Amino acid sequence: EVQLVESGGGLVQPGGSLRLSCSASGFAFSRYAMHWVRQAPGKGVEYVSGINSNGGKTYYADSVKGRFTISRDNSKNTLYVQMSSLRAEDTAVYYCVKGSWRDSDFYFDYWGQGTLVTVSS
């Protein structure tokens, strides 16, 4: 059974930093791209960042580019995102998401339960 368990969320002041982790199990972690997707309170979902299977390629939404850094440790089956220069608008539930594919079509097939990040003074 695929499990994605996020941790590291909490309250942080504007301008502060936070690192989220996602522990993965139930699948061959090193074979799949992984992503972070967030959802502000009462709002829709927003793509944040993604990383390919070996960590050699990363993607960022314009809203977080230069402030967030995604990484992974395939030996520990863990995905990370280092968030810095946090703003009030970064307040959201952050979901760890597993990527998958069929032929050349890509999609997100499993989502974690999310971890809440609140940026406030």
Add this chain to the structure above:
Amino acid sequence: QSVLTQPPSASGTPGQRVTISCSGSSSNIGSSTVNWYQQLPGTAPKLLIYSNNQRPSGVPDRFSGSKSGTSASLAISGLQSEDEADYYCAAWDDSLNGWVFGGGTKVTVL
């Protein structure tokens, strides 16, 4: 403002058919497949449809997807009370070099 456009709400009575549209452009839906996600209240989103019209194992065949040009749609036939949820479309955007989502559609069963 989301890159993909969905109606904010849709509704129907039990047993009815409800359709949700998702409008994009040549850089996303026009050049990529569309995926749909269902988010039940208080839970994480779940994959509902991938590759425009494919259902993952366990998704009832009441749910179907289609795509034409730069638009896609999700249909729910035989609407049930447990289908009350938010639904999101998503696609890869070549211009943005990233994934884009629709703003979400809240489906209410009357």
